[in-house]
Amino acid sequence: MRYYRQNPEVVYRQEGEDAFLFHPGEDRLYLLNQVACYIWEWCKEPLSEEIIIGKLEEVFPEVGKESLGKDVKSFIGSLLKRNLLIVNNA
Amino acid sequence: MLNYPSAPFLVAIRLTNRCNLTCKHCIVSSSCSAGGELTTQEWLSLFAELRRIKVFRLNLTGGEPLFRKDFPVLLENIADSHFTVSINTNGTLLKRPLVLSIKSMLENNLKLRHIQIGLDGSSPRTHDALRGKGTFERVRKAVDNLRSEGIPFRFFCVVTRLNIADIPQVVHRCMEWGGLSVELCPLVMTGRAGEYKNHLALQARERKQLLETVISLNRDFPSFITGSFLYWAKILESAEIPVPVRGGKLQACSAGVTVAGIMADGSVIPCDAMPDVKAGNIKEKGFSEVWHNSPVLREIRSLPDISLEQIPLCKDCSRRDVCNAGCRASAYYSYGAFKYPDPFCWIANPDAGIKRAGRSAGGSL
Numbered sequence A: 001m002r003y004y005r006q007n008p009e010v011v012y013r014q015e016g017e018d019a020f021l022f023h024p025g026e027d028r029l030y031l032l033n034q035v036a037c038y039i040w041e042w043c044k045e046p047l048s049e050e051i052i053i054g055k056l057e058e059v060f061p062e063v064g065k066e067s068l069g070k071d072v073k074s075f076i077g078s079l080l081k082r083n084l085l086i087v088n089n090a
Numbered sequence B: 001m002l003n004y005p006s007a008p009f010l011v012a013i014r015l016t017n018r019c020n021l022t023c024k025h026c027i028v029s030s031s032c033s034a035g036g037e038l039t040t041q042e043w044l045s046l047f048a049e050l051r052r053i054k055v056f057r058l059n060l061t062g063g064e065p066l067f068r069k070d071f072p073v074l075l076e077n078i079a080d081s082h083f084t085v086s087i088n089t090n091g092t093l094l095k096r097p098l099v100l101s102i103k104s105m106l107e108n109n110l111k112l113r114h115i116q117i118g119l120d121g122s123s124p125r126t127h128d129a130l131r132g133k134g135t136f137e138r139v140r141k142a143v144d145n146l147r148s149e150g151i152p153f154r155f156f157c158v159v160t161r162l163n164i165a166d167i168p169q170v171v172h173r174c175m176e177w178g179g180l181s182v183e184l185c186p187l188v189m190t191g192r193a194g195e196y197k198n199h200l201a202l203q204a205r206e207r208k209q210l211l212e213t214v215i216s217l218n219r220d221f222p223s224f225i226t227g228s229f230l231y232w233a234k235i236l237e238s239a240e241i242p243v244p245v246r247g248g249k250l251q252a253c254s255a256g257v258t259v260a261g262i263m264a265d266g267s268v269i270p271c272d273a274m275p276d277v278k279a280g281n282i283k284e285k286g287f288s289e290v291w292h293n294s295p296v297l298r299e300i301r302s303l304p305d306i307s308l309e310q311i312p313l314c315k316d317c318s319r320r321d322v323c324n325a326g327c328r329a330s331a332y333y334s335y336g337a338f339k340y341p342d343p344f345c346w347i348a349n350p351d352a353g354i355k356r357a358g359r360s361a362g363g364s365l
Helices: A034-043 A049-059 A065-079 B039-054 B071-079 B094-108 B123-131 B135-149 B165-175 B191-194 B206-220 B231-238 B287-293 B295-305 B326-336
Strands: A004-007 A012-013 A018-023 A028-032 A085-089 B010-014 B057-063 B085-087 B112-118 B155-159 B182-185 B259-262 B266-270
Touching: A004 A065, A018 A034, A028 A034, A028 B135, A034 A049, A034 A065, A049 A065, A065 A085, B010 B039, B010 B135, B010 B295, B039 B071, B039 B287, B057 B123, B071 B085, B094 B112, B112 B135, B123 B135, B155 B165, B165 B206, B206 B231, B259 B287, B266 B287, B266 B326, B287 B295
Parallel strands: B010 B057, B010 B259, B057 B085, B085 B112, B112 B155, B155 B182
Antiparallel strands: A004 A085, A012 A018, A018 A028, B259 B266
C-alpha cells in the first residue's frame, strides 16, 4: 500500500480559502484551491489514496465516489510529479 | 482572498547603503560613508518575522551587500530557513574566499537562485565610465571565481546614453561569460541617477532604437534577455502586430502586492525601485503591521483600478488599449506622481525632455 505525505521542505501559506505551496528546493510557487487545501492538510500524516477519497466523500457527499477518485488520483499525481508530496510504502 | 496577499512573495533587502563604488546610475547615491543602517541583530529579527509570515524569496541588495562584514552571518541565517535568495552585487568584492564560503553554504542548505552582477559595458571603456576605473576587470575576475565553483549567476545592465551603442556587445559578453541571462534595466531617475539624468537619460529616438535592438537580440537569443524593455518592444510592435488588450489601465505591478523592499535603515518600501516611498519602519512597527495598514501601500495597490483615460498624457494615445503606462517607480521619479506614464514611453515623453508635471519626488502620491 502506498501512503502519501507532505514533503516537509515545502512551505504552505493559507490565503483565505486558497493557499500557496512553495517548494524552496525548486524555487517554485503553486496555488491550491479549497479542495486541494483539504487534501494537503490531511497529508500531514501519511495517508493512502483510499483514505483521502473517503475523507473527501464526507466533506462533499453530493459528489460521486468515482468522480472524487478520479480527481484525487490526478491531484496526487501532479503533487508527486512536483515533489510536493512524498511516498511512504507500508 | 484580499486584493493583496497576506505577505509578499519576495522582499528586496537593502542590507546597506554603503558601497565601495560611486556609480553614476545608482538610485540610492551609495558611497563608502553612508550610515544609519540596521544592526546584525535587527536584520536577524526581521528575517525571523519574514520567515514566520512565510515570505518565500529574498533579494539581498544595497548599496553593495557584500560590503557588510557580517554578510556571511546574515546569509548563513537565511540558509537555515526556507527562503530562496538572490544577491545583487557590483561583483568587485566577490573574491575567492567569499565565493568558497558561498559554495560551502550552497552544498549545505543555501537555496541560492543566482548572484546578479552589474555589467554595464562589454569592455572597460563603457563599464568603467559608469562604475569607475578598474571595475570591469574586477567583475571579470568575479565571474571566473563563480564559474570555477559552479555558482549560478546572471547579469543586469542599466541602459543609458553612455552604453546604449554597446548593448549588443554587452549581451554577447554576458553569454560568453556563462551568465544565465541578462536583465536590461531602465534608468530610474532618483539618487545619483537623478543628478546625472541629463547625461544618462535616453532621448525618444534612442529609446526606440534600443527597442529595435532588443527585438533583434531577443529574436536571436530567446529567453536570454529579461526586463521591462521586452514589454515596451511589444508596444512598439503593436502598431503592426496585434497584441492582447490589457484593458488600458495603469500597470498592475507587483509593488506592494507580491513584492516589497526594506531599506538599510528599516524603512519598508513598495518595491526596490522606490527607495524613498516609505510605508513605515520596522523599528517602529513590525513588517506585517506596515504591510497591512500602510496608507502608502494601500494607495499603490489601488493604482491598477485607474483607467488610462484618466491620465492626461495617455488618454488620447492610439496604443492606450494595449498599454498599461509602464513602471510606476519610473513615472514617480520623473513626474513626481504615480499617475503618469513611464518616461520611457517615446509617445508621452518625446525628445523635448522630461518635465516634472507633478509634485516633487518624495512628496504626495
